[in-house]
Amino acid sequence: ILNVEQSPQSLHVQEGDSTNFTCSFPSSNFYALHWYRWETAKSPEALFVMTLNGDEKKKGRISATLNTKEGYSYLYIKGSQPEDSATYLCASLVDAGGTSYGKLTFGQGTILTVHP
Amino acid sequence: DGGITQSPKYLFRKEGQNVTLSCEQNLNHDAMYWYRQDPGQGLRLIYYSQIVNDFQKGDIAEGYSVSREKKESFPLTVTSAQKNPTAFYLCASSIALTDTQYFGPGTRLTVL
Numbered sequence: 001i002l003n004v005e006q007s008p009q010s011l012h013v014q015e016g017d018s019t020n021f022t023c024s025f026p027s028s029n030f031y032a033l034h035w036y037r038w039e040t041a042k043s044p045e046a047l048f049v050m051t052l053n054g055d056e057k058k059k060g061r062i063s064a065t066l067n068t069k070e071g072y073s074y075l076y077i078k079g080s081q082p083e084d085s086a087t088y089l090c091a092s093l094v095d096a097g098g099t100s101y102g103k104l105t106f107g108q109g110t111i112l113t114v115h116p
Numbered sequence: 117d118g119g120i121t122q123s124p125k126y127l128f129r130k131e132g133q134n135v136t137l138s139c140e141q142n143l144n145h146d147a148m149y150w151y152r153q154d155p156g157q158g159l160r161l162i163y164y165s166q167i168v169n170d171f172q173k174g175d176i177a178e179g180y181s182v183s184r185e186k187k188e189s190f191p192l193t194v195t196s197a198q199k200n201p202t203a204f205y206l207c208a209s210s211i212a213l214t215d216t217q218y219f220g221p222g223t224r225l226t227v228l
Binding site: 089107 | 218
């Protein structure tokens with residue numbers, strides 16, 4: 001099983017603060033890196049799917065970068081709002097062939113709380 | 117509305133009983149997945165299916181079984197062989213194995 005690590009485990013910020021957190025993943029046989037947002041009492045929803053080294057994606061105030069050579073991705077939130085409060089999950093997809101193909105391995109998540 | 121439904125939302129069973137969790141999608145997705153979440157842990161893959169009549173074990177398949185007789189449906193049976201079945205179970209689907217996954221609302225199973 002791949003080891004996907006997220007840090008910090010939890011984060012409290014004030015409304016208007018910008019914040020970022022990290023996802024580390026094994027770089028060998030890398031295929032894709034997924035980011036999901038999971039709000040309380042809702043289903044996880046996809047934010048980004050990233051495949052290329054150096055890739056940067058943006059969705060409103062949220063952006064993500066990817067470094068496949070060193071095995072990390074950063075998620076940034078600019079001007080955090082209370083509605084950004086959620087658990088942010090990253091997941092790594094490898095392409096090592098055989099039975100490992102297509103299996104997402106999730107990190108444990110970063111719990112973000114934005115205080116008004 | 118297109119989406120994934122899971123039923124029931126909460127499920128209670130006695131120890132030793134098998135129980136089946138439902139997952140249905142109308143997104144016309146080929147791939148479907150079952151995950152388990154325990155406190156403080158990430159989602160762990162139980163089983164996944166790339167296409168109808170095909171499924172593969174995930175990382176924690178012991179004590180679980182699945183079927184994929186229809187494209188829309190991917191039920192998960194938690195058998196009495198599963199040592200610690202109390203958990204939150206999420207179903208997901210995607211167009212293909214490497215694509216964005218879309219998740220259902222989950223079923224919380226408690227074994228008494």
